Amino acid sequence: MIERAIAFGPDGRLVGILAEPDPAHAVSKAPAILMWNVGIQHRVGPYRVQVDVARDLARRGFVSFRFDLSGMGDSEVRQDSRTDGERALSDARDAIGLLAKRRGITTFLPIGFCSSVDAVHRLSLEDERVVGACFIEGYAYHTRGFWLRYPLRLLNRERWRRYLEDRAQKLLTLRARDLAVDPLKEERAVMGSVFRRQYPTQQQFGADVRKLVSRGTRLLFVYVGGDTEFNHRGQLAEMVGGRLPPDRVELAYYADADHTFSRVADRALLVARVGDWTARTFKGAPSMRVPANDGSWALGKHA
């Protein structure tokens, strides 16, 4: 594997890392994987997970490009009046243009994680060169199934253990200042002031997913169950309003993992799952357009 630092985009103001496999092991005609900032973090992602994903994929023969959107990480600001979402799309298009020009790559697979799914979602819809997309902890909607299972959280022993530990430590006031801090509160506050997200309606989300599936785009959705808006495997099908064809859509659900996969073991599972799915889906069968959906929706067998 070799990694190169690249300045690209307008006047070379954007920064990214191109990770390439050893030429002897490269998967021919495979899509290039694209990753960019998750929240306010720079391109390495939470707990360096995007570096781990990139290197795992390189070992499996895939090219990837992880980069900073304009004004974030090491990239300079674009001097224009466009919205964050529009700028992110422009940056992604510049990354695609770079890989097409320098490496002759014709198909792409963006990976979104939390807030970065916004641009992945839009890019996938507008650019047919996107033959696959991965949405990690992306859009989630409260379905009937979600609310039916919601009270079950009261039966979760670990939730009670966590609650009681929190209360006990606060009562002891040994580390009251630390414990008063919500670890995600500041990030949410900063993100809330920095980002203006355009969350599609559930109906729109369902229509978009069905459009991508019909186009032949392969999709991997990853959700966790720890304090998030997603609490069972069947929720994705409920969200899109129908079952999903398992040859085109997969779902990975980690019931105990937290939103940023902060545990080393959870992160290892995520990296392996993204790598396995990419290799299984695109190794030797790259970028083939498939017929429009025939109506045989089913929940992915890998869910």
Added chain:
Amino acid sequence: MKPAYFGSSSRPLFGVHGPPQAAKGRPSAVLLCYPGVQEYNMAHWAFRRLAGSLSREGFHVLRFDWSGTGDSWGETADGTIETWLEDVALAAQELRDASAASNVSVVGMRLGATLAALACADDLAAEQLILWEPVVKGRLYIEELEALHARDSLRLLHPTTSPSDELVGFPFPPTLRAAVGRIDLAANPPRKARRVVIVSSAERTDHRELHASLERANLNATYECVPEDPSASNVGERESALLTTRSLAAIVSHLAGRTVS
């Protein structure tokens, strides 16, 4: 800014070189050392701001990722003190080569400050060594990380794991824990630094004691406490570095020679 890998092809380190942006460049360059991997992400933006400020002051600046962190080579679990000391020496040489500067100053934050100081205790010559919230005793640093680990664990649904091999989301193997635990900056004065400045955002006994020990070692040492904006004081030390401005201004002033001690 020029992002690039440097060092050997088997152990490439990632760095961003910022050339001087002032009309008249200075004859010195500044090497920026990030904190350890647990605190790296939250410091990235502050380091970018610091690098920009120093470039505008006329310095060549290089900030680099330690082995096993950021975009540099290696797994986080494989990090060692010895490897990181080799990294800082390599980065300093890279900066000298890129800038042709006659001297190099070094700024490090938290564990990065400690590693920079240990390098200057060995054979890294520095015009100024700025220790930003330095880790003085490795044992206390590990205790701080363990406290953060315990706090972060409250948001997990897994049973709390033993912190012996994982801390704050990253591998922290026993060998590294033992090596970090043995660090005592006061016992290893950075004699190759012509001037040492300790910058803290809050009064800390260990920083005061480090300053005293440096003076006892006849080093030109300064301690500066720069309280941050009180509005940022309720977010914990890790997060507050995201918002720090006064510390950055103090560091730039010291390097630019606007602060007389």
